[in-house]
Amino acid sequence: MALATAMVGENKPDPKRRNKIIRRVMISLGIIGVLAIIAMILVRGTTTARLLGDGILVVHTSSIFFPEGSNSLAIRVGAGVLLVDTQLPNWTSKVVDAVTREFNRPVTMVVNTHWHTDHSGGNSQLGKSAILFAHANVKSLMERPHEAFGLTGPGSHHTYAARSNAGLPDRTYESEENLAILSDGAITAVHYPKAHTDGDTVVYAFGGKVVALGDIVWPGAFPFVDLHNGGSAQGILQAIDDILARTDDSSIFVAGHRQPMSHADLLAYRDMVDATINQVKRQMDEGVDLVSIQSKGLGHQYAEYGSDVVPEATWIEMIYHSAQAD
């Protein structure tokens, strides 16, 4: 017993040492907390909103991990808001907050311009209170596991699991559908069957005065072709030609990423797409292989269109594979 008492006495904590340990733990927890908040801010990104006109808002979010950022277009419709694209799942609530701040109305309809998760990742969050609308091909793709994005390089393929029912479109269409008739023009969804994907929707608001392009166009950068899911470089060109024909000089175009464009910007972009496709196809007709076309490049006048998402060699590869599939 005496021995036990002596041992207990030896283990009695020194209050000064205990306070020091507590202080160190508190400091460590504080540092971890600050780092967690910084990491959360970096991951969640920053969201900004800009009115393009009465009742129409562009919401842009970007983060250190996705500096290109994503755009949503919010249109006030009656007592609710039609939202084109949800952005990434961890950005959706920020987008909705920006919309609510401006319009003080709930999002009642979501249009997915296509299936990619940076456009439809918030579907399951918004599907509880809003109608989810997309092309029929988007729904059929989301219902099953599928591959993306279809280049041949290492690490270029990803497999996507089937979406839960909560994230699937409630309402689909085939070629063209009016979503609302407003006093200043209709809001119309038009399907482009073979462009960025096989299920691209372009939304024409106010009779085509404001147009949501999805990812058919990447302003200032080569476009992206989801070859695994029905995309085509030539189809992108055909889609842009149709979009130009349906609009005029007063139209504003909001792509899924980067800054809005004017009609003249879109026309110049169309010419870049046309010229670069023709360059690659001409060489293919002469029997030049893909690697040789990539080594030669498209010329310095197109160098500025190379981006981290679609470098020049990738755009050439996308044109090459699209032409082979045509």
Ligand SMILES: [Zn+2]
């Ligand atoms: Zn996309």
